[in-house]
Amino acid sequence: MIDSTAAGIRERLAEHRAGFDVRFAAYFDALAQRPLPCSDFVPECLxxxxxxxxxxxxxxxxxxxxxxxxxxxxxxxxxLDEAGLSIELLQTHGLVHDDIIDDSPTRRGGPSVHHAYRQRLPNTPHTALGLAVLAGDLAAFLSVQVLLEAKVPAALRLAMAEVQLATGADTVIGQILDLERDFHHLPDRAMLDAVSDHKTARYSVLAPLRLGLLAAGEDIAAHDARLRRYATLVGISGTLRDDYLDLFGDPEVLGKPAGSDLREGRRTYAVCAVLAAATPTERDTVEEALAAPDCPPDTVDAVRRIALRHGVDDRLREDILGTARAAAAEAASWRPHWRADAVAFFEHLPLWGAERTR
Incomplete structure (x- = not known):
C-alpha cells in the first residue's frame, strides 16, 4: 500500500532519489570507460x-x-532504469542551455557549465560558449542513446525514444515561448499556461508518465488525454508555486534571495498578477525592477508590498490550490483503469506540491 500522506510522499521521493543517484553515477562511470578520441576536451565535457x-x-x-x-x-x-537516465540527461541538457541563456554563474551550488568553461578559457569566450552549447547538445543525444541501448524489446525501445524525442522538441519550444513571453508588457494567461505546459509539464510530468506506463506494458494511446490533462494541471500548479515562492517565499528556506524573477526580467504568473493589480505609479515601480538586473532588496520589498496591498498573494495561493485540486480530481478518475493504491500517490502529489516551501 502506498503511503500518500505528505510525509509518505517525501519518503518515497527520497527513496527513488537515493536509488537513482547510485545508478546515475554508475552510468557516467561506464560512459567514461568507452573508447574516446585522443582528446582532453571530450573527457572534460563528460x-x-x-x-x-x-x-x-x-x-x-x-x-x-x-x-x-x-x-x-x-x-x-x-x-525503467534507462528511462530514468534518459529523463535526467534531458534535464541536464536543459540546465546547461538555460544557464547559457540566462548567463547564470552557478547551478545547484556549483559553477554552471558555461561559467566553468569561461573560467577554464578566459581568453577565448567564444570557445567557452561553443563548448557549453555542445555539452548541452551531448546530454540531449545521450538521453536518446541510452534508451536505444536498453535491453528491452525493439518495439519498446522505439516507443520510448519517440516519447523522448517529442518531449525534447516540446521543451525547446517551451524555452522559446519563455523568452517570447518577456517581450510582452503583460502576457495573457493563455501564453503563461503555454510556457508552463511546454517548458515544465510535458517533460517533467507527461514524459515520465508515458515512459513508466510504456515500460509496464500499457497502451498509452488509450489514456493519453487523461495523462495530458493531469500533466498540464500539475505543471501549472507547480509553476504558480515556484513563482509565488520567488516573490513571497522565505530566502532562508529557499536557499536564494527573493526576487530573482524580477532581476531577470521574467514576466511570470506572480509578476503579471502584480502588474495587473497595480496602479499606474506602482506599475512603474515593478517595471523599473524588471529592467534592473541588479535591483536591490529594497526594490524587491517594494514590489512585494505592492502585491500584498492588492491581495495578490491570496489570489495566487487560491489559484495554486484550485489547480492542484483539479489535478487531484483528474487523478482520482483513474481508479477504474489502474491500481487504486498507486493512483492515490498521483492524487496527493499535486496537493503536496501546492504546500511546499522550496
Whole structure:
C-alpha cells in the first residue's frame, strides 16, 4: 500500500532519489570507460556533465516514472532504469542551455557549465560558449542513446525514444515561448499556461508518465488525454508555486534571495498578477525592477508590498490550490483503469506540491 500522506510522499521521493543517484553515477562511470578520441576536451565535457547531473536535483521525474509503472504492476519492469537516465540527461541538457541563456554563474551550488568553461578559457569566450552549447547538445543525444541501448524489446525501445524525442522538441519550444513571453508588457494567461505546459509539464510530468506506463506494458494511446490533462494541471500548479515562492517565499528556506524573477526580467504568473493589480505609479515601480538586473532588496520589498496591498498573494495561493485540486480530481478518475493504491500517490502529489516551501 502506498503511503500518500505528505510525509509518505517525501519518503518515497527520497527513496527513488537515493536509488537513482547510485545508478546515475554508475552510468557516467561506464560512459567514461568507452573508447574516446585522443582528446582532453571530450573527457572534460563528460566530467562537467557528470558533476552537474549528480550535484543535487529532486529527481521528481524519476519518482513519477516509477510510480507510473506502479499504476499497472507492483513489479519493476525492464527499461525503467534507462528511462530514468534518459529523463535526467534531458534535464541536464536543459540546465546547461538555460544557464547559457540566462548567463547564470552557478547551478545547484556549483559553477554552471558555461561559467566553468569561461573560467577554464578566459581568453577565448567564444570557445567557452561553443563548448557549453555542445555539452548541452551531448546530454540531449545521450538521453536518446541510452534508451536505444536498453535491453528491452525493439518495439519498446522505439516507443520510448519517440516519447523522448517529442518531449525534447516540446521543451525547446517551451524555452522559446519563455523568452517570447518577456517581450510582452503583460502576457495573457493563455501564453503563461503555454510556457508552463511546454517548458515544465510535458517533460517533467507527461514524459515520465508515458515512459513508466510504456515500460509496464500499457497502451498509452488509450489514456493519453487523461495523462495530458493531469500533466498540464500539475505543471501549472507547480509553476504558480515556484513563482509565488520567488516573490513571497522565505530566502532562508529557499536557499536564494527573493526576487530573482524580477532581476531577470521574467514576466511570470506572480509578476503579471502584480502588474495587473497595480496602479499606474506602482506599475512603474515593478517595471523599473524588471529592467534592473541588479535591483536591490529594497526594490524587491517594494514590489512585494505592492502585491500584498492588492491581495495578490491570496489570489495566487487560491489559484495554486484550485489547480492542484483539479489535478487531484483528474487523478482520482483513474481508479477504474489502474491500481487504486498507486493512483492515490498521483492524487496527493499535486496537493503536496501546492504546500511546499522550496
Amino acid at each position: 566530467g562537467l556533465l557528470r558533476d552537474l547531473s549528480l550535484r543535487g536535483g529532486k529527481r521528481l521525474r524519476v519518482a513519477l516514472l516509477h510510480e507510473a509503472a506502479g499504476l499497472v504492476t507492483a513489479d519493476t519492469p525492464a527499461g
